[in-house]
Amino acid sequence: MASLGDPSHAHNQSFPFDQLPVLDLFFPGLAPATSAAWSLLTGSPSTYGQALCIGGSLLLFGKYALKCIEKLLETYFSSTIEVPYTDEAYDMLISWIDLKPSAEPGSHAEKKSLHYSPCNGRSCFWHKHPYISCFGRNPVVLRELLNECRRYYLESVGNKTCVFEHQGDRWKASKSMAKREMSTVIINKKLKEMLLGDVAEFLDPKTRTWYSRRGLPYQRGYLLHGPPGTGKSSLCLSMAGHFDLDVYVLTMSNLNDHSLKSLFAELPQHCIVLLEDVDAIAVHRKAGGSVDESQNARQNGPADTKVSLSTLLNVLDGLASSAGRLLIMTTNHIGRLDPALIRPGRVDMKLELHLANEDMTNQLFYFVYNTPPKIKERVVEDCELLHLAQEFVAKVPKLEFSPAKVLSFLLANKHSPRHGIANVAAWMEKLQEERTKLTRITS
Template structure:
C-alpha cells in the first residue's frame, strides 16, 4: 500500500511539474462575470518584436513599464508616499493594434491580463472587481470612452447601447481612490480620445499616452517582413510557391529578396491610408507568395482596400504564424478575448 501511495504521489508531482511548465510560458486572460474574475484562456506569450509600431514609440512604452515593474520602484513609491500604480492610454482608430500591444506587454513581463468588460459592471461591481485584482497584473479597460459623466449621461439617449453603467466618479474612485489596488499596470484603450472627460486622463491617472495611427511606410515594410521572413534563421519555410523551400544556406539571399519586395510593396500602398489590420489581412491572404502580394496590391488599392476578410473569422483556418500575427499585431479586441476560450 505504501508503494502504491508513493507511485501516486510521484505521478501527481509529475503532473504538477508538467502543468507549471505549460503555464509558465503562457499569458492567462481573465474576464469579469458579475463580481468575479474567471479564467477565459491561456495564450502563448507574445514577443515584442512581433508588434509593428515605430521603434521609438514601442521602446518608450516597454521601457516605461519595465521601469515601473522594477523592484526598486516599489521602494521608491513607498518612500515618497505615492500610490504604486501606473496608467497608460492607448488611442487611435480601430484595427491599429491597441489591445495587441497590451497582450505583448503581458507576455514580455510575465503578467496576467484582467480584461474588464465595462458594459457588464456598475460602480459597485467595479469596486469589488478592483479589490480582487492581484498585486501584479495588467488591468485592461477597453473602449473607455463608453464611460459618461453624470452631466453627459443626462443629456444622452437613455436607450443607447454604447454607454456603460459605470459612472465617471465610480471609475475615478476605482482607479486611484482610497481603496485602489497598487502594483498593477492599468491600460485603457479608446477609439475616440476626444470624447474622454479630462478627469480620466489627467496626470497621475494616465501617466503615458500612446497614439496608434494608420500604417506608415515604416509599418508597411515591417508588416511585409513579418509575414514573409522566417521568425528565426533556423526556420525553414516556403517563400514563394514557385521558389521552393528556403534553407539556412540561402537565408541571406531570401532576406535580401524579401526586403526588395517589401520596398516595392510599400511603394504601391499609400502611407497613412489603411489600418495595419487591413494590410495584414491582405498579406495573410497572399501569405504563400510575397510576389503575388506585390503584384495584386495595386488592384486592391484601386478598389479602396475593400474585400479583405475580417481577421477574427480567419483564426480557425490559419497556420501558426498567421494566428500569431492576428493575435499580436492587430485586430484583437474584447469580442476576440471573450471568444478565445471556445476558439482555442
C-alpha cells in the same frame, strides 16, 4: 343484524382474504405483503411479518445510523479544503485532472477535445501511489495535492500569457496564449522603447520602495489610443508576456457599477488591468463643468446597467492601495473621454498608435515573408526580399490602412508575395468600395 359492539362480529372483521387473488391479479406480490402487515396490525404477526418488520426497521435506522457515522467521521476524522469555482486554485485543479492519464481523451484530441473538471460532491482519484481520501485530521496530503496541481498549472502556462475575463462580477481564466514577442507588434520604434522602459522602471522593486518612502501611490496608468486595428490590444498582450504578468480584461460595455467594484476588489497583486473601449462611458458635462446626469442616463441607459464615471474614478483611485498593478486603457475615440479620467495620476502616459506608414508596411512585409535562417524552406530568397518589400511599400498609400488590414492582406498571400503585390490595386479598390458602403449605411 349484528351490532358493531358485538364481540362475535370482531372475528368476522378480519381482512377480506377472499379478495386477495383479485388484488394479486393487478399487483402481483402485494397480497402476501399486505397479509403480513395486516397480521402485524391485528396483533398476530406471522414469522414472515416479523421478518419484514425487523428488516424495515433495520433499513430505516441503518440508513440513519450510517448518516450519523458519516457526519461524525467528516467532522472529527477528516480534513477538507474548499476550492471555490471562482478561485484560481480551481483552474489549477482542473488542469491537473485534465493532465492525468485517465483523462486522456484519445486519438481525436484535437477535434472537440474533452475537458474534465471536478463536480460538486465527493470524488475519488489517485494521487501518486496511494489512494487518497481526505480521511484523517492532517491536511498535509491535501496541501501537497494542491501544490502539485499548482506546479502542473504553472508548468503548463509557463510560456503563456493568462487572460482573465469577467463573468458577472467574478473573474474567470478565459485563455492562456503563447507569449507574443514584442517584435511582432509593429509600432513606432521609439514609442515602443519608451513604453517598455517606463514599465520596466515602474516594476523595479527599487521604484516601489522609492514611492513608499515618499508616501506616493504606487500606480501607473497608460492610455493607448488610435483607430481600430492599430495594435492596442496586441501591444498590451505582448507587454504582459514580456513582463510575465497576467491580464485582467474589463469590457466597459458589459459592466455596471456594482460588478466593476467587485471585480476591482478581487484583482490580484501584480497584473495588468486592461480597460477596453473606455469611451463606452460617454460623459456629458453642463456649462459649469458639472456632470449632466440626465443626459448621461439618456445616452448610457439605466444606472444599474452601466458604469458611472464617478464609480470608475473611485475604483481607479482605489487601485493605488494595492501595489504593482498596471492600468492600461484603450480607446478609438480619445476626444470622447472625460478629462477627469485621463488626468495625470490616472493616466501617466498616452500613446497614439497610427495607421500604417511606410516603415510599418515594410516591417509587416518582412514579418510575413522573412524566414528565420534555421528554416530551409522559404517563400522568398533573402536577396529578393528587399526589392519586393520596396515594391509593396511603394504601392500601398501611407497612413490610409490599419496594420491589421495590411497584415490580413499579406497573410492572404503568404505563399506568394508576387501575387500579393500584383493584387494590391484590386485589394484597395475592394476596401474603398466597402468604406463607401459603410458610409452610406451610417449616414
